[in-house]
Structure formats: C-alpha cells, structure tokens
Amino acid sequence: MKELQDIVQAFDRAHQTGKQTALATVVHVEGSSYRRAGARMLITEDGQLIGAISGGCLEGDALRKARLVMAQNKPMLVTYDTTDDDDAKFGVGLGCNGIIHILIEPISATKQDNPIQLFKLFLSRREPVVLITIFTMNDKQALQPGTCLLLTQEGNIKGIFPDDTIKDILLADANDVLINGNSVTKTYVYGDKFTCFIELLQPTVSLVIFGAGNDAIPLVQLASVLGWHIYMVDGRSNYAIPERFPLAKKIITAKPENALSQITIDERTVIILMTHNYNYDLAVLKQLLPLQLPYVGALGPKKRLYRMLDELKNEGMEITDEHLTSIYGPAGLDIGSENADEIALSIIAEMQAVLKNRTGTSLRYKNTIHNRHSEQIITQTMQ
Structure with missing residues (x-):
C-alpha cells in the first residue's frame, strides 16, 4: 500500500501549489506485463510521476496523454499492445508480449468522492x-x-x-470479493456495456x-522501504528509543x-522475536501462540525454539499443529545470510512470501509469475 x-x-503537495493532476490505473492486462491490474501512477502537470504502471517504458507516453486528460478534464482509456512490433516505433515496446489497458482520469479536488478521497x-x-x-x-x-x-x-x-x-449486481459481486479475497474484472451488459x-x-x-x-536496525529500514508500519518493543529503555529507530511508527518499552x-x-500483523533474551521471548511466544497470526518468527537456532515450545507444553499449554503453522524458526529464507543486513533481508522476504501465500521459490522454476486465469474478464448479460 506504499504506492x-x-x-x-x-497529490496533497500538488494541490497546495495549485498543480493539476491525473491518475493512471492499470485496469486490465491480457498476457504478460510488468505491472498487474491495480498498479497506479499520479501524474502532475509539470511532469512529476509518482508510482508506476510499467517498468518505465509506458510512463513517457502516459504523461503526454495525461496532460491531454487534464486539459480536457475528461478520462481516457488507453491500450498498449506490446505484442505488436509497431508499438516499438513509438517508444512503448516493452517486450512483455501483453496488452495493457490503462485508465487515465483527471483529479478534481472539488469533487467530493474523487479517487484520492477514496484512497484516504x-x-x-x-x-x-x-x-x-x-x-x-x-x-x-x-x-x-x-x-x-x-x-x-460494514457495507458502507x-x-x-x-x-x-x-x-x-455490482454490490453483490463487490461483497463476494470482500468475502473471498480475490479481485475480479467483470463486464455487465445491459444496453450499455460497463x-x-x-x-x-x-x-x-x-x-x-x-x-x-x-540487528533490528536493518530490519526496520527494509520494512520501511515497503511502507510497513513498524512497532518496536523491548524491556530496555536505553535501547528502545526514537534516536535508534526513527522510522518506527511506535516504540514501546514494556515487560x-x-x-x-x-x-x-490482526491478520495483517507479522511478528519477529529477536530480543536475545530467552525468558522475554518465551513470555511473548506464550501470548502469541493462541492468536494464530500469519507469521511469528523466532531468531536463533531451531533447538532454542523447540526448547521454548517444550517448556510451554510442560507448563500445561496445549499446542496444536494449527498453532505451529504460523511459527517460523529459525526465521528467514535460505539465501546464505551471515550478517545482520542479510538476515534482515531473508526475514522480510519470508514474511512477504507468507503474506502472499508463496513459497519463496526462484522464479526461474515457474512457467508463469502470475495467475492469468484470475485476470480474465467475466461477462454477464443482464435481462
């Protein structure tokens, strides 16, 4: 969500200085492309580009079209067919072998429900x-x-x-997306076609x-690049201070x-135990296990984690297989990490893989990166 x-x-900066803006959104992709539907880029009248809709090849042409959209105050749907060699003549050949549909719409600050207000x-x-x-x-x-x-x-x-x-029918489909967790693209035919x-x-x-x-410092830095909200917790008041972690959203000194x-x-919370204090980590793990969060990582050797789990069992705590599915220890992907920076990278990568329900496998072993079937347009004719 950093984008x-x-x-x-x-947008707020542009609005304060009186600059016009337009929003470019990838609304549909056929075949292969650098970005999927939902990728966005804000364009200002003086040529600033925030976000991305491609690997950099479409942005120049999108800027030209966005200026036209701002001048006419009218949205425009633009299609780039990167399967067509002729596109390369215009400087937009991506080599992605796909068709990308991009909606460019002017943003009016006076319009109450403009896209920026919805984002906010x-x-x-x-x-x-x-x-x-x-x-x-x-x-x-x-x-x-x-x-x-x-x-x-809440249905609002x-x-x-x-x-x-x-x-x-659109609201019913939107509720299904909210429940099932999968975005869809759908065409409704009723006289007009939307x-x-x-x-x-x-x-x-x-x-x-x-x-x-x-060793937590590079972890904070990498997570900040992704736009994650970072919470630091430690029992040592001389360690958990803003001067050491200026990128943290909140710093907590507590038992x-x-x-x-x-x-x-909540279900979008990931946790790493890295106090290097066995009793502190043990006390936190005892509280976390019943929550069944998507990811709880434990730094250190596997035998340290097993010792903590055995100790909790001996105290009478019931630990099921479901509890253990969210525990990752030693934390991180196997990328040969040695120092704190490399370990932080492996932990962040593992967290991202878990949140996206991926294995962390090298892309060279996959035939396709994304599930293109889920991006197909469903057509529904209404009576």
Whole structure:
C-alpha cells in the first residue's frame, strides 16, 4: 500500500501549489506485463510521476496523454499492445508480449468522492475494502466513470454509481470479493456495456519487532522501504528509543506481559522475536501462540525454539499443529545470510512470501509469475 500512500501525499503537495493532476490505473492486462491490474501512477502537470504502471517504458507516453486528460478534464482509456512490433516505433515496446489497458482520469479536488478521497478513506481505516473502477472497453470515446466506488466491511458505500441498472449486481459481486479475497474484472451488459475492476485492498502490513538490538536496525529500514508500519518493543529503555529507530511508527518499552495490549494485532500483523533474551521471548511466544497470526518468527537456532515450545507444553499449554503453522524458526529464507543486513533481508522476504501465500521459490522454476486465469474478464448479460 506504499504506492497509494505516496500518491496521496504527492497529490496533497500538488494541490497546495495549485498543480493539476491525473491518475493512471492499470485496469486490465491480457498476457504478460510488468505491472498487474491495480498498479497506479499520479501524474502532475509539470511532469512529476509518482508510482508506476510499467517498468518505465509506458510512463513517457502516459504523461503526454495525461496532460491531454487534464486539459480536457475528461478520462481516457488507453491500450498498449506490446505484442505488436509497431508499438516499438513509438517508444512503448516493452517486450512483455501483453496488452495493457490503462485508465487515465483527471483529479478534481472539488469533487467530493474523487479517487484520492477514496484512497484516504481506505488508508484511514485498518480493514479491507473493495475499490471499484469502471470503464468501457468497447467504445473508448464513451464515458469512462473511473475510480468511483468504495465498499467497506460494514457495507458502507462511498461514491456514486454511474448507472443504477448495475447497482445491485455490482454490490453483490463487490461483497463476494470482500468475502473471498480475490479481485475480479467483470463486464455487465445491459444496453450499455460497463467493465468493472472490482479490487480488494488490504491494510498496510504491521511489523512488530520484539528486540531493539543493533540487528533490528536493518530490519526496520527494509520494512520501511515497503511502507510497513513498524512497532518496536523491548524491556530496555536505553535501547528502545526514537534516536535508534526513527522510522518506527511506535516504540514501546514494556515487560512482555504488558506489551501486546499496546498494539493492535490482526491478520495483517507479522511478528519477529529477536530480543536475545530467552525468558522475554518465551513470555511473548506464550501470548502469541493462541492468536494464530500469519507469521511469528523466532531468531536463533531451531533447538532454542523447540526448547521454548517444550517448556510451554510442560507448563500445561496445549499446542496444536494449527498453532505451529504460523511459527517460523529459525526465521528467514535460505539465501546464505551471515550478517545482520542479510538476515534482515531473508526475514522480510519470508514474511512477504507468507503474506502472499508463496513459497519463496526462484522464479526461474515457474512457467508463469502470475495467475492469468484470475485476470480474465467475466461477462454477464443482464435481462
């Protein structure tokens, strides 16, 4: 979600200085491309680009078209066919062998439900939402409603429906996305034809680091690059201080039994135990096991983790296989890490793999990187 955070901040800066802006969104991909549907880039009238819609090859042409969109104050759907060699003549050949559909829409600060306001609403709440971007592929000269709707877990709707005839079925599909956790692209045919990118947005990852030693510093730096919210916890007041961890969202000095109550923990929270204090880590692990979080990593040798688990069992704690599925120890992927920087990289990579339900396998062993079947457009004709 760092891309959205950067886009919102850049828009606010542009608005304060009176600059016009436009938002470019990859709404659909056929075949291979550098970025998938949902990739976004904010473009300012003076040529600043925040975010990315490709590996850098489309951005120049998108800037030219965005300036036209700003001048006309009208959204535009642009298609780049990188399977066509002629595209290379115009400087947009990507070598990706795919067709990329990009919606470019002007951002008006006076419009109450403009895309930036929808992004801000999402970023202000720590819960999944569904964002709906509506466009027309069969007639690029037709109205392109753009990023116009947001649905929260409570069923609240922010934005305006471009056509009430698709309202009920679109909301039903958006609820399915919210429940099932998979974004979809769907075309509704009812006289007019609307294609909707129904996108699940997940909250920013929260990383809780128990242990404010020197080896936690590169972990914080890497997580910050990803835009994660970082919480530092340690019992030593001379270690857990802002001067050592200026990138942390919150620094907590507390005993293990008092630490968790000061943090909001949910399904987007990952945790690493690295205090190098056996009893502190043990006390925290005892509280974490029943929560069955997606990732709880333990630094140090495997026998140290097994010793902690055995000790908890001897105390009468029931530890099931389900509890153990979220425990990773020794923490990190096997990339030959030796020093603190390399270990931090391996831990962050493992956390990312777990959150994305991936194995961390080298991409050279995969036939495709992304599941293209999930990106196909579903068409529904309404009576």
